[in-house]
Amino acid sequence: MPAHTDGGVGRRIAYYRSVVRPKMTQQELADAARVALGTVRKIERGERGVTGATLEAIAGALGVDPSRLRSDRGPAHTEVREALPALSAAIVTYDLPEDGPVRPMHELRIAVDEAAKWRLGAQYTRIARRLPALLSELARAYHAAPAHERADAASLVVSAYRSADAVAYKFGARDLSARMVDIMRWASPEAEDPLLAASVAYVRTETYFAARAHAAGLRSLELALDAAPEPTTPTETAARGALHMRAAVIAGRSSDADAAETHLSESRALADRVPEDVYYGTAFGPDSVRTHEVSVAVSLGGDHVGQALDVAREWKPPASLPAERRSGFYIELARAQLWAGVADDAFESLKVARRIAPQHTREHPWVREDAATLRRLKRADSETLTNFAEWCAAT
DSSP states (O other), rough: EEEOOOOHHHHHHHHHHHHHHSSHHHHHHHHHHHHHHHHHHHHHHSOOOEEHHHHHHHHHTTTSSSGGSSOOHHHHHHHHHHHHHHHHHHHHHSOOOOOOOOHHHHHHHHHHHHHHHHHHTTOOHHHHHHHHHHHHHHHHHHHHHHHHHHHHHHHHHHHHHHHHHHHHHHOOOHHHHHHHHHHHHHHHHHHHOOOHHHHHHHHHHHHHHTTHHHHHHHHHHHHHHHSSSOOOOOHHHHHHHHHHHHHHHHHHHOOOHHHHHHHHHHHHHHTTTSEEEETTEEEEEHHHHHHHHHHHHHHHHHGGGHHHHHHHOOOOOOSSOHHHHHHHHHHHHHHHHHHHEOHHHHHHHHHHHHHHHHHHHHHHHHHHHHHHHHHHHTTTOOHHHHHHHHTTTOO
């Protein structure tokens, strides 16, 4: 891959290394990224370029998305889009995979779990690079698996497709996303796991959001709630709570305030019974429900927008919450602030969202719409606002 030669890359690497807690030395960064210490020193001093593979390794060691280290965020944006055809090609043969190598099941699980972490961290470039090959390998593993491993293989297929779907959906490839959801629904019964089926129902709601079929989406989630296990264990409680949380948002989009509040109340009660964590690929707990209180208020609009502002005055999402969820909170808060007439606050929220998860923020349609509105309202006011609008391609 081409090398990034702008000295700004090295400065950004040094900056992120200095804020890692505890502060990371150059030697520690080199060891974690598996590159030579001299290489790290020269990159930080701007004396040598850095290839895409090395940049990704360093970003992984620092715990940030590679796009945060690039001098030009554009290449990451383009790279994800350029990978969409490869994702599409990988899923074409999900039922008739081509021959190729297959790692042992435990190694595949490690790879799938890593992809799930990238999804929660909104690190879409990594997913776009790695998932096409992984999806193909998982298809081979599933079809070659002996009977006693078939359920595990199906579970891995569902999880990996969920990570790949995040890229397709967030980057506007809605038809590709819908195909991936269909494959998740095809593989899920083979896993013989009702909690996995609940997680697929959660993800399937994307197709209803994309089609603006909100009432139908709410019915689908309510059917999933009927089929979900009773909440006796933490994972069962979280699975049911996540479905209620999702149902509250889509009820808000369909302007059904009563249903939205009912589902939100149910999700609050269930969240109080479990610690905030990631269950079957979905973050759930008291903090996740708070973020969804803002989402529901914005979905309902009108007189409900003040509720979103009230939540934000009293609470902010903690750093322990996945980046994708935290950035989503600030994106939706920005919309509420814009509607409430506090444009400066709205812009500050969008900037916070960008710092947390730049790729997620850049690709979110609300960000483009709201940045364009802010630019019209403030016109020649702010060079920073103009730069932000150009960054997210607001028109």
